[in-house]
Amino acid sequence: MPPPDTPGTSAVPCRVSIVIKALNEEKRIVAAVESALAAVRRVGGEVVLADSCSSDRTVALASAYPIRIVQLARADERCCGVGPQLGYQHSAGEFVYILDGDMEMLPGFLPEALAFMQAHPEVAGVGGQVVEMNTSSLEYVARVERGLGHMQAGQVDRLDMGGLYRRAAVEQAGYFSDRNLHSYEEFDLAMRLHARGWKLWRLALDSVRHHGHDAPPYQLLMRRWRSRYICGLGEVLRAAWGESHLGLVLTKVRELRLYVAVLGWWLVLVAVLGVPMPWTLRMLAFAGIAAAPVVLMAWRKRSARKAVFSVVSWCFNAAGLVRGLLTPQRPARAAIDSIEIRNTL
Template identity: 65%
Template sequence: MTTRELPHTRPARLTVVIKALNEEGRIALAIESALRAVQHIGGEVVLADSCSTDRTVEIAAAYPIRIVQLAHPDERCCGAGPQLGYQHALGEYVYLMDGDMELLPGFLDRALAFLAQHPEVAGVGGRVVERNLESLEYRERAARERLEPHRVPGPVDRLDGGGLYRRCAIQEAGHLSDRNLHSYEEFELAVRLRARGWKLWRLPIDAVAHVGHETPPYKLLMRRWKSGYICGSGELLRSALGQPWLRLVWRNQREIRLYLGVLAWWAVLLTVPLWPMEWPLRAGALTALALAPVVLMSLRKRSLARGIYAVVSWCFNAAGLVRGLLHARKPTTEPIASRVLREPGGPGLSGRGAPGGASPGGAFRNAPLPPSPPSAHRS
């Protein structure tokens, strides 16, 4: 069936929303870890699928979860997936994770206890354990994350990598994620919450393990360009224009300032041929200015390959910022058109037929939904 929004008929204490696109190799682990986590808490698991073309939905249908899917594949983006799942979530608390993650035991219990003791906190996260350090992209990410303040336990300005949020805080902020964003969706939620006085916190415990896709770094850049992921910084900046949280975006999102600096670097390079000097001097100045960032980054990272990749990545992202600023926006208050493919206690896939082939194993295959308490819980 096609729906705009699922009627909320049965309260649950907590909903784990798993957003996925073509995760057939990892989705079973993500679902089983989420079901284990909510089994004794009282909750549900919702798979928000962005029109996967592999066996992701077929595999997920073997589990007692709600499966919802975008009605229009052209609406795929990082911001649409979480909001789609939230539209169909019943929990008073909502935990967001990716389809290539594993929710680690004990985190949700600690997070719920922390929120119960700190009513001023809207959301709480934990550490993200990166398990794919073979790729240059993920090695670079892991190196950056060790230095990022919002990865340190304590009060933070965002919850990258997933977090547990109060529904009442999300409702006050208007929506879970901006359907127009191809990236930075968790940061955008954070600034909306913080602008309303809410706080965010990171606990000193492991929350999820993440296994990113093993893609060569330059191929990954091209994939992100084609998918629009690389446009997220511009889309984020545009979404904040005229809003009370614009100052927070500018102050806390250093990548935007970096990419604007790259655009300024390009502008200087374009003016060099017009400089009033002999052409050999202009050629030398152009070469020096063009190579200076590569040399500096190679020295900083102690690797020519990493230095070149850093500068190329900057250039892609700077171009993406411009693309994102020019993207048209849809109203964030308008529900995302979707299909409900499966309910936890219902039959197989609605409108898709029963899943074929071998079904995944695991303790939760075809198991009943963990019970929900008779009334919703709120701290």
């Protein structure tokens, strides 16, 4: 395994590395690999599969193709941040694209993105438009309702859902993705890049098809609690503490203020229980304060069901924020222990 500051091992210059991060993606991995190979064929480069110890046929299916395959040495290190960094650690490209295992690269994006970055040397990363295939999923509906500005064309503050990055910029930022993060890994990279003066851009051009995963809303919340996905924001804050990008993290995450407000709401509810007043009045005050957010959201969303889910989701995320803040972290710059399963060189 090459050390993290020595990308790849090839003596031949590599233009683009597409890193596919995957965990149990046997249904989609063939389409992801074939689309990535077709994409690099047009611009020159390599495809690296970074597998997080899949227990299905993901690696076996991918092994039929001329790509590099690396895998985590320890399954207990699985998280959203470790896959991209593992792939980056084994890549050689001057530019690096991160592709999820349930995505497919679309033809035409990489040449346009490379041309844009060549013309704009101040830009560290370029994304495109994400074509969602599962438009009924909770994630998709919530994203549409929020109307996220960073998913629109133009200069953006982050590149969620993948992007093409300039290796020189990533090296300045210290590392590609923080191995400790269970979510918010693209946001963390973006803040470290912005703190060093780099810009990010999203083109008005389709870049990937995303199939995504879905589950019933409350089941999804429980899954994210168990997987620690919901702890990502707290982990980002902990990692940024004392660093140059802390101010950006505190001001750029709109939901952070919401989750802090939820924690304040909990404190008020606890305080009400200790107020010296008749028990009946105390319970009425508690019930009124507890119900207020649900009533407000029901009015805004015109749906009691959506309102209850929103408030429950806030509570899970607020608890995850605290959990992430309190979780010890490994050094983000340390090399990730891995096994090289297949090397095309």
